[in-house]
Amino acid sequence: MKKNFKKKSVIVLLIAIIFVSFSFQSKFFEVAKQIEIYTTLFKELNMYYVNEINPAELTTRALKKTLKDLDPYTNYFDEQDVEAAKIRREGEYGGIGASINYNNKLPLIVRIKKGYSADKAGLKPGDVITKIDNQNLESFEGNDGSSLLLGTPETSVSIEVNRNGKKIEFNLKREKIELNPVPFYKKIGNETGYIVLTGFNQKAASEVKKAFEDLKTQGITSLILDLRSNPGGLLGEAVDISNFFLPKGKIITSTKAKVKKWSNTYLSRNNPLDLEIPIVVLINGSSASASEIVTGALQDYERAVVMGKRSFGKGLVQRYRTLSYGTQLKVTISKYYTPSGRCIQELDYANRDFKTGKVPKFSDGGFNEFTTQNGRKVFDGGGIIPDIITENETLTEETKTLLSSGVLFDFASSFRTKNIKIAAAKDFKFTDGNFKQFQVFLKSDEKFLTKEETSFRKAYKTLNASQNKKIKKEYLRIISTLKTEKIKALSSNKEFLKNEIKDIILDQYYYQEGVYQNNVVLDNTITEAVRLLKNTTKYNQILSGKK
Secondary structure, eight states: OHHHHHHHHHHHHHHHHHHHHHHHHHHHHHHHHHHHHHHHHHHHHHHHOSSOOOHHHHHHHHHHHHHHTTOTTOEEEOHHHHHHHHHHHHOEEEEOSEEEEEETTEEEEEEEOTTSHHHHHTOOTTOEEEEETTEEGGGOOSSOGGGGGOOSTTOEEEEEEEETTEEEEEEEEOEEEEOOSOOEEEEETTTEEEEEOOOBSTTHHHHHHHHHHHHHHTTOOEEEEEOTTOOOBOHHHHHHHHHTTSOTTOEEEEEEESSGGGOOEEEOOSOOSOSSSOEEEEEOTTOOTHHHHHHHHHHHTTOOEEEESOOOOOOEEEEEEEOGGGOEEEEEEEEEEOTTSOOOOOBOGGGOOTTTOOOOBGGGGOOOEEEOTTOOEEEOSSSOOOSEEOOOOOOOHHHHHHHTTTHHHHHHHHHHHHOSOOSOTTTOOOOHHHHHHHHHHHHTOSSOOOHHHHHHHHHHHHHTOTTOHHHHHHHHHHHHHHHHHHHHHGGGGHHHHHHHHHHHHHHHHHHHHHHHHHHHHHOHHHHHHHHHHHOHHHHHHHHHTOO
16 A cells, blocks of 8 residues: 555656656757757847948847846846946946936936036036047947946046037046035934935945934934935845844844745844934835835834835845856846835836836725734835825826926026025025916926927918918917916915925025935924924824824
8 A cells, every 4th residue: 555655656756847847948949949949039130230230229129128027126137237236236436426317318418426526517407518639429329328338537638618608628537426415414403313315225334324423423313314215125134224223133134035035034044233222214106116115114013204206116026147259147036025014115016007007006996904013004005105294286287298308407407507696595485486486487488398289389380371371370378378387286286396496496406415315304204203203202192093
């Protein structure tokens, strides 16, 4: 009987091994088959297509399009992209100290870093770079002409800019640029420390520690950690920062992956900096990833009150994989969970509707309930929900379109041109009168276009009726009406927009430091956080679930 049982067990095991082996070989064959199809297609296309093909550019576009259909975080990096990603992780590079966006394919300076060569030479936000080392960027073949600004520290670079129609030349020296993830910290009043953390590069934990210890020597008895608009970064830095305020040996986060060795539980490994100091963590809809790991851990252990707006909801973890010829793949390998077991991922990319492009939300099916260390209810599937919601303004479609148009920056640059001086950074306010000036500015703007305006303009162009005076007159009337209505619609988000414009103007006059100096005085959420930290009874009631 035992022999028969053993024989049957061996047979079952052999069948299982054969099945797994066949399954693996089948998958391997399918991968090899698709690679061969692409290779042969690419050879034929390169040899016979009527126009010249750029093989590297074509392959990069194909790979990025393929990965885009998986999720926004799984990306292919060519050699140039790899260097940019390295800069973000390590927090330093050789450059001139200017942040760049693009304006009609030309690099537009949107921020000057205080004290670096661009600042010392007199470059300004709004300058459009037209040449770098005599390379005309209008005819530059690459995708990113501003990359020519990067290089070894102490090397020289010459640039030409267009400033309000005037061409100006600058000779600069590249410097070692450090990206400090803690650009500002300050003691507010007599008791409260305030730390801004803008990212999680390799310096994040050390800079937070340095700022906190300095504030402690100044006598703070409470802390505000501002993670608003912090998109995240390195998971290890998030674990270490959480550990500053949690005991050694606590679960900070856990990850679950398809590959077993990448499923991990991350514990606090070090002695904490402070287990008693009351903390308020500030978040908003752009706080994501590592920001949510820190916030979730401190919330689950009742170590901080979370204030602001619901966070972004990125519960996915990426890892870099080295490919051939110096390229890389950043691939989503796992989901992460807070200590209570929450996965706060908002979008379900596995069930994307490819016909419409719509990605469903996990929260559409309802939230799952979890409990914190003290038994408070918390929920998964849609970011971190604050204990106190202070930023609850709903943005209209017109406002969302405006924010992505670049017009706020254009207005701020125009404002700076017309106003040589403004109030000190901590005192500056963008008034209702200034907002009316902004509305007037929008009347002559052509970058901020709603979907309705874009569709109507396209239809008019298709008609090719510009020579018909009646149609043209009616078209101009409707365009004017659409513009008036969209500008009027922005009034429902007036306070939000006033604050956004204020920050951009302050950045252009007083650098990022000026923005933070202003916020610690005038930001309503910071003011409310300070007020809560002074009210010990209310603070403790929130953490005990009795608010």
